[in-house]
Amino acid sequence: MKLVTWNVNSLKVRLPQVLQWLAENPVDVLCLQETKLTDDKFPVAEIEAAGYQVAFTGQKTYNGVAILSKHPMSEVVKNNPRFEDEQQRIIAATIEGVRVVCAYIPNGQAVGSDKYQYKLRWLDALHDWLADELKTHESLALLGDYNIAPDDRDVHDPVAWQGQVLVSDLERAAFQRLLDLGFKDSFRLFEQPEKLFSWWDYRMMAFRRNMGLRIDHVLLSPPLAARCTGCIIDKAPRKWEQPSDHTPVVATIE
């Protein structure tokens, strides 16, 4: 079973790339973030024609998440029931016995800003909700754009980024608190190339210069981590015409 997360930065713009990638990579579950589409504009027919069922929750301009699945989905939940939030950033479904949570964690903008405080509150609430979910779903996968680079290895230039949003101590502590629930960062279960990232700024020719961050993650609860046989970052779509600034992260469960 292949579980994937991909921040597509507008599904309206990126739908052809999503369909192309799925044609080349027939995965079981694809979690999308930043669809930026209201539900009435979601391309259900195109995705179903590609052989996927879909659950989604969106809004105008910003945010929006979706789960594409080859298999039936049940217990679909939109948003964190423990966190009042206008922004559409979470959708969850149970697929083949796996509780799949697709999350677009807030960016935080700048350390100390209102948006940063919102990010930290949001992460606290996520932690508390997942602690509950794990009681009833021991096989739980948390996929998404975390907007956190957990370690200096996940940053192209740790000195330049030190203390900045996406790498600050409080954000990393919040990531660690998720790991403390028992989750494993599937990427780090395996030997990986150095300087492999999941996001590169559109500016500064950052992709060509590999000035990136690893901020998109697949976290697995213990029973799933035990079944995980690989995790790769697929840089290929970042080289396509008009790419998303993020690229897919693929975890394989045996």
Added chain:
DNA sequence: ATGGCCTCGGTTCGAGGA
């Protein structure tokens, strides 16, 4: 040199992303 690019809404610029 602290910018650079991309997307959106809605108009030709500002906000937000990371």
